Amino acid sequence: MKLPPLVEPAESLTIDEVRRYSRHLIIPDVAMDGQKRLKNAKVLCIGAGGLGSPALMYLAAAGVGTLGIVEFDTVDESNLQRQIIHGQSDIGRSKAESARDSVKEINPLVQVNVHEERLEADNVMELFAQYDLIVDGTDNFATRYLVNDACVLLNKPYVWGSIYRFDGQASVFWSEYGPCYRCLYPEPPPPGMVPSCAEGGVLGVLCASIGSIQVTEAIKVLTGTGEPLVGRLMIYDALEMNYRSVKVRKDPECAVCGKNPTVTELIDYEAFCGAVSEEAQEAAKDSTITPRTLKQWIDEGQNLEIIDVREPAEWEIVHIDGAKLIPKNEFLMGGALTGLPQDKKIVLHCKSGVRSAEVLALVKAAGFTDAVHVGSGIVGWVNQVEPQKPIY
Numbered sequence: 001m002k003l004p005p006l007v008e009p010a011e012s013l014t015i016d017e018v019r020r021y022s023r024h025l026i027i028p029d030v031a032m033d034g035q036k037r038l039k040n041a042k043v044l045c046i047g048a049g050g051l052g053s054p055a056l057m058y059l060a061a062a063g064v065g066t067l068g069i070v071e072f073d074t075v076d077e078s079n080l081q082r083q084i085i086h087g088q089s090d091i092g093r094s095k096a097e098s099a100r101d102s103v104k105e106i107n108p109l110v111q112v113n114v115h116e117e118r119l120e121a122d123n124v125m126e127l128f129a130q131y132d133l134i135v136d137g138t139d140n141f142a143t144r145y146l147v148n149d150a151c152v153l154l155n156k157p158y159v160w161g162s163i164y165r166f167d168g169q170a171s172v173f174w175s176e177y178g179p180c181y182r183c184l185y186p187e188p189p190p191p192g193m194v195p196s197c198a199e200g201g202v203l204g205v206l207c208a209s210i211g212s213i214q215v216t217e218a219i220k221v222l223t224g225t226g227e228p229l230v231g232r233l234m235i236y237d238a239l240e241m242n243y244r245s246v247k248v249r250k251d252p253e254c255a256v257c258g259k260n261p262t263v264t265e266l267i268d269y270e271a272f273c274g275a276v277s278e279e280a281q282e283a284a285k286d287s288t289i290t291p292r293t294l295k296q297w298i299d300e301g302q303n304l305e306i307i308d309v310r311e312p313a314e315w316e317i318v319h320i321d322g323a324k325l326i327p328k329n330e331f332l333m334g335g336a337l338t339g340l341p342q343d344k345k346i347v348l349h350c351k352s353g354v355r356s357a358e359v360l361a362l363v364k365a366a367g368f369t370d371a372v373h374v375g376s377g378i379v380g381w382v383n384q385v386e387p388q389k390p391i392y
Helices: 015-020 031-040 052-062 077-081 095-106 124-128 141-154 204-223 269-273 278-284 291-300 312-317 328-332 335-339 354-365 377-384
Strands: 042-046 066-070 111-115 133-136 158-164 167-173 232-237 242-247 304-308 345-349 372-374
Touching (some): 042 052, 052 095, 066 095, 095 111, 133 141, 133 204, 141 269, 204 232, 291 304, 291 345, 328 335, 345 377, 354 372, 372 377
Parallel strands (some): 042 066, 066 111, 345 372
Antiparallel strands (some): 158 167
16 A cells, blocks of 8 residues: 655755765655655654664664654663664663664764653653654563554554564554554453563564564655555564565454544553463462572472473573473473472472463462462572572
């Protein structure tokens, strides 16, 4: 579907801009008119992480006149495998400031607005209103639904991307011309069903593959060039090196962009998505211990069965001595429950406490009512008990 340009062109390009963007200017489908539209455009990138890094860098290089960065986190060493906008010397710095400095180094002609805050329902409408186009580089469902609903309510297009291990997806959601994110995913997956990149990992270069698609789509929407991914979902399989496109139709019964919407204002997205199920919350309520408590029990020689519910690749990075690896999926399939010892206290842990809380609910339901889990997981264990071990 070919769409009209999103922004009007700027009055002119300077001599410096003509020199800088000359390879765009000689493309007939971009030319002076398209480059002037990019100069006049205001684009907001949500996140300066895996997808935000290539998106910000290429949007800046392309000559988008104003770039906004919404980011509240700091640079961690584990980010550098994929978040190429940051470097070794940026560890511990604000991601927003680090990204701003990189953008200015790539293109000093770009105006960079830093919004060093968490995107939430009470600031999203004001932030989005300042920009023409949103590029969503978030990695959690609550923020994705927040971004979608705010864009629908403000009638703004946004470019969406998602990555996990070797797989990526991208699309353009614009309710005026096609479906929104809720048309594709009306409900979030059950809590704990889809692991995050922090739990499941992501091939670093996949960020560049999907991030560059997002920038390509942003340029097409801003300039009215080509046919953007409105009404289509691009799916990328890096292992098979395969791209395929799936049609996505606008849902007339969509809760936010349908004929009779039931979501007419922003809602509580954390509650809507629920990082942890109600069953897990109930199971963990009085059965959560700290790493120091577990260390004390071990030192006292208590009769424990310490079970790590992470994946084998995570176990190889770091684990608690004496623990036993039984991945979460084995509990979900039911097989692991039959092998649990009846004469030991069950202590579960994962990376940060989410997966172990879900398993705790299953274990308690199976009759192990005194089972507990480590609320902060292996990350808490390393920070509080064995700081010489690595975290990821």
